[in-house]
Amino acid sequence: MNTSTSPVKQTNIKQTTVKLIVCHECDLICRDLELVVGETASCPRCQAMLYRNSRATLDQALAIAVTSAILLLILNSFPLLTLKVQQATNNTTLFHAALSMWNDGMHAISILVVITTMLAPALQIMMALYVLHSLKFGDPDKAVGAPMRFLQKLRPWSMVEVFMLGLLVSLVKLQHMADIIIGPALWSCAAMICVSAGLTSILTPRNVWVWAHQQSTRRTSAEVRHV
Amino acid sequence: MAGKNGAEANLVSCDICETLCSTKDASLTHCPCCGASLHLRDKDSLAKSAAYLLAAAILYIPANLLPVMHTETIFGGQDDTIMSGVLLLLETGSWPLALLVFFASIMVPMLKLFSISLLLLTCWRKSTSNPLPRTQLFRLIEAVGRWSMLDVYVVTVLVALVQFQSLASVHPGGGALAFGAVVVLTMLSAQSFDSRLIWSAIETSHE
Numbered sequence: 092m093n094t095s096t097s098p099v100k101q102t103n104i105k106q107t108t109v110k111l112i113v114c115h116e117c118d119l120i121c122r123d124l125e126l127v128v129g130e131t132a133s134c135p136r137c138q139a140m141l142y143r144n145s146r147a148t149l150d151q152a153l154a155i156a157v158t159s160a161i162l163l164l165i166l167n168s169f170p171l172l173t174l175k176v177q178q179a180t181n182n183t184t185l186f187h188a189a190l191s192m193w194n195d196g197m198h199a200i201s202i203l204v205v206i207t208t209m210l211a212p213a214l215q216i217m218m219a220l221y222v223l224h225s226l227k228f229g230d231p232d233k234a235v236g237a238p239m240r241f242l243q244k245l246r247p248w249s250m251v252e253v254f255m256l257g258l259l260v261s262l263v264k265l266q267h268m269a270d271i272i273i274g275p276a277l278w279s280c281a282a283m284i285c286v287s288a289g290l291t292s293i294l295t296p297r298n299v300w301v302w303a304h305q306q307s308t309r310r311t312s313a314e315v316r317h318v
Numbered sequence: 319m320a321g322k323n324g325a326e327a328n329l330v331s332c333d334i335c336e337t338l339c340s341t342k343d344a345s346l347t348h349c350p351c352c353g354a355s356l357h358l359r360d361k362d363s364l365a366k367s368a369a370y371l372l373a374a375a376i377l378y379i380p381a382n383l384l385p386v387m388h389t390e391t392i393f394g395g396q397d398d399t400i401m402s403g404v405l406l407l408l409e410t411g412s413w414p415l416a417l418l419v420f421f422a423s424i425m426v427p428m429l430k431l432f433s434i435s436l437l438l439l440t441c442w443r444k445s446t447s448n449p450l451p452r453t454q455l456f457r458l459i460e461a462v463g464r465w466s467m468l469d470v471y472v473v474t475v476l477v478a479l480v481q482f483q484s485l486a487s488v489h490p491g492g493g494a495l496a497f498g499a500v501v502v503l504t505m506l507s508a509q510s511f512d513s514r515l516i517w518s519a520i521e522t523s524h525e
Contacts, residue, residue, distance in 0.1 A: 111329075111338055112331065112336060112338075113324040113329060113330065113331030113336075113338060115331065115333065115514075116453060116457075116513045116514065117449075117453065117513065117514055117516070117517040118323045118324045118325055118514040118517060118518070119322075119323060119324070119517070120322050120323065120324055120327060120329065136450075136517070137449070137450060137453045137513075137517065138450070138453075138454075139453075139457075142336075171475075172475070172479060174479045174480070176482050176485060176486070177485075179482050179485070181479055181480075181481055181482065182479075183475070183478040183479050187478055188474050188475055188477075188478035189474065190478075191474075191477050191478040191481070192474055192477055192478075192490060195477060195489050195490050196490075197490045197494065197495060199495055199498065199499075200470060200473075200474070200490065200494055200495055200498050203470070203498050203502065204470070204471070204474050207467065208471075235352070236334065236335070236349075236351070236352030236353040236354065237353060239334050239335070239352065240333075240334050240352070240353075240354050243333070243334060247460075247463075247464060247505060247509065250464050250467055253464055253465055253467045253468055253471060254467075254471045256418075256422075256465075256468055256471075257467075257468050257469075257470075257471025257472045257474070257475060258471070258475055260407075260415060260418070260419060260468065260472050261471075261472050261475040261476050261479070263407075263411050263412070263415055264407070264410075264411065264472070264476065265476070265479065265480070267410060268480075268486065296334050296335050296336065296352075297335075297336060299335075300335050300336075300351075
């Protein structure tokens with residue numbers, strides 16, 4: 092993107108003539124151009140993705156968030172794997188796995204497992220639901236900043252997909268010594284990874300602000316009609 | 319304006335909502351649009367990152383030497399370190415899986431320790447060479463970092479499942495604790511590193 096000489100007001104700007112965006116990774120000022128649906132804008136200097144024009148709507152995001160909440164509930168309440176050795180069977184849910192670490196004296200690991208596989212994903216989905224709900228039904232201009240900030244911070248600590256891979260590795264390790272029955276939570280886990288990947292890709296700050304803007308203009312026009 | 323750096327133009331972009339804010343107004347510490355705190359560069363970024371990295375490097379030694387789990391069967395007990403777990407997988411399981419675990423648990427932490435040290439050193443010396451590959455390296459570290467948690471989860475699942483009193487049981491070892499700490503510390507180290515510092519050396523050298 093070449094240098095342009097458009098003046099920039101030195102206040103809290105939302106540019107009207109030329110919209111600008113600063114690259115998060117290398118601090119280069121770039122022009123914020125309108126994109127065709129599906130297109131992605133990246134920084135010309137460090138190639139970081141700046142923004143994407145996705146077709147996603149608020150309703151789609153809300154639907155995906157509700158779906159992942161249901162899948163998360165299943166993941167947490169049903170057994171992941173059941174092990175059969177002779178007459179004895181042993182199954183484990185996510186919480187039991189963390190609990191057995193605690194009982195074995197590994198408190199820090201137990202807490203780490205609870206945070207990364209239960210707490211962080213649950214908070215993430217709750218925050219997403221809260222943001223989307225207040226956009227859809229509440230006041231779109233209020234109460235979105237703080238949860239979005241929290242959501243961005245939380246993202247790297249939710250490791251359900253790594254846990255899933257860990258499950259698969261243990262499955263291979265165990266298959267020599269016992270019969271294994273795959274529990275409903277494992278399937279739910281797999282589904283949740285796909286669904287929440289979709290949610291992450293559309294619940295971007297940029298989309299949220301676009302939706303907030305859409306909702307408030309829709310509401311004002313409705314009020315005008317009402318008057 | 320476009321093509322310059324935000325810092326030179328006294329502009330900072332809000333991390334959350336991308337609103338451009340002026341840094342000339344000192345009273346403006348939070349984004350007027352979403353309320354996030356604004357900062358041009360994190361001043362202590364390198365020091366914080368280095369501190370986390372040092373702690374991770376120290377813990378990396380017990381993480382590899384101490385057993386991550388102890389298996390008790392009717393044939394006797396056995397201690398497994400991360401490397402012996404990989405070798406065991408290679409013997410009994412399949413090599414793709416052994417490769418996967420080797421990559422996630424041994425290569426990735428090592429790669430992270432080396433790469434973050436490299437990034438920190440070059441940023442300290444305000445190096446202007448190869449900014450793009452360094453940024454890409456940083457992006458890679460952030461992307462693969464969490465996958466080294468794999469072994470911690472494998473141990474957790476095995477400890478939870480393999481509890482058949484006299485027949486077989488698995489217990490966690492101290493190595494798992496050290497290993498978990500290495501993963502968390504290297505993640506914190508990568509998160510506190512401000513990638514814009516790679517480019518700010520170039521900005522000043524142009525002036």
